[in-house]
Amino acid sequence: MxxxxxxxxxxxxxxxxxxxxxxxxxxxxxGAMWRPHARRLAPDFRVSTPDLPCHGALAxxxxxxDAAVDTVRRAVREAYESxxxxxxxxxxxxxxxxxxxHAARHPADLAALVLHGCTARTGGAQAAVYAAAGRLNDRLGxxxxxxxxxxxxxxxxxxxxxxxxxSGGFHLPALTQGVAELRRHDFLALAxxxxxxxxxxxxxxxxxxxxxxxxxxxxxxxxxxxxxLFHTSGGHLLSxxxxxxxxxxxxxxxxxxxxxxxxxxxxx
Numbered sequence: 011m012x013x014x015x016x017x018x019x020x021x022x023x024x025x026x027x028x029x030x031x032x033x034x035x036x037x038x039x040x041g042a043m044w045r046p047h048a049r050r051l052a053p054d055f056r057v058s059t060p061d062l063p064c065h066g067a068l069a070x071x072x073x074x075x076d077a078a079v080d081t082v083r084r085a086v087r088e089a090y091e092s093x094x095x096x097x098x099x100x101x102x103x104x105x106x107x108x109x110x111x112h113a114a115r116h117p118a119d120l121a122a123l124v125l126h127g128c129t130a131r132t133g134g135a136q137a138a139v140y141a142a143a144g145r146l147n148d149r150l151g152x153x154x155x156x157x158x159x160x161x162x163x164x165x166x167x168x169x170x171x172x173x174x175x176x177s178g179g180f181h182l183p184a185l186t187q188g189v190a191e192l193r194r195h196d197f198l199a200l201a202x203x204x205x206x207x208x209x210x211x212x213x214x215x216x217x218x219x220x221x222x223x224x225x226x227x228x229x230x231x232x233x234x235x236x237x238x239l240f241h242t243s244g245g246h247l248l249s250x251x252x253x254x255x256x257x258x259x260x261x262x263x264x265x266x267x268x269x270x271x272x273x274x275x276x277x278x
Contacts, residue, residue, distance in 0.1 A: 013048065019061035019068045020085055022092075024052030029264070029271045030089035030097035032058045034082055034105030035178075036127075037188045038159075040066030042178030046170045046253040047260070055264075056093055060085040062108065064184040073187040075195055078108040079115060086112070086119045095271065096121040098264055102249055103127045103219065104188050107197055114203040122267035123208040124260070127216055127246050129223035132192040156180045171250040201226045204235040207267045211259065213244040238266070 013021040021041055031051065033044045041059030048057040060081055064073035071077065082099070089097040099120050101109030106128030113123045159180050164172050208230060212220040223239060230237040242248065242259060249256040264271075 023048035024056040028056040034101040037104035040178030045174040050257040098122040100124040114200040127219045129226040130221040201229040208237045215245045
């Protein structure tokens with residue numbers, strides 16, 4: 011399925027008459043990672059796939075949380091203006107932290123929120139691992155690092171996912187910039203400001219990125235948000251290693267959070 015590029019770094023799939031979804035990618039990738047999911051979701055949903063700053067078509071822009079939230083907000087507002095409905099926003103990893111910040115700052119923009127692989131405080135061991143990876147990439151150089159990561163993705167992912175990821179390229183400066191920026195912010199405190207219906211979706215084996223899930227759940231509930239925690243089989247890259255399963259989970263999440271607006275359920 012071919013998407014419609016509405017602006018640099020914003021591609022949309024599916025009709026304007028369908029319920030809107032905005033999907034935000036993980037670190038060093040791009041909105042292109044969601045192409046396998048868009049193929050499965052449209053035409054039942056309208057799927058927007060923005061690039062974050064320092065990624066994809068916006069690779070020349072520095073990553074800050076404020077700039078990333080502004081980028082996501084433009085995609086969210088475009089979805090509302092085109093469909094007349096507030097979207098469900100889903101973020102993965104870095105995109106999840108950005109989506110959480112967006113929901114805390116602009117709750118009226120969203121109908122629902124799904125956070126995948128981002129219920130760990132950002133000053134912990136996983137941040138140190140990503141920071142070390144960023145330093146290694148800097149030493150290796152962008153071209154060599156990109157070749158190594160492309161080889162790894164081809165080994166780890168099914169061909170459809172690998173093709174989607176590689177088509178958007180690897181944006182290795184985002185490792186250094188993104189991790190440094192995340193460490194500057196208290197996302198647990200932001201969870202305490204949520205009022206949007208929210209699902210925390212974590213892979214059971216994604217231990218580093220769900221290390222503080224109970225703290226995030228408690229924080230969100232104290233703010234009055236209707237929040238649920240759901241575990242599924244798989245790890246941090248579930249969306250890429252099994253797009254069929256992840257798409258089914260997303261459909262079910264939409265039905266759970268927005269039962270009056272969901273498209274047809276599949277894979278039940």
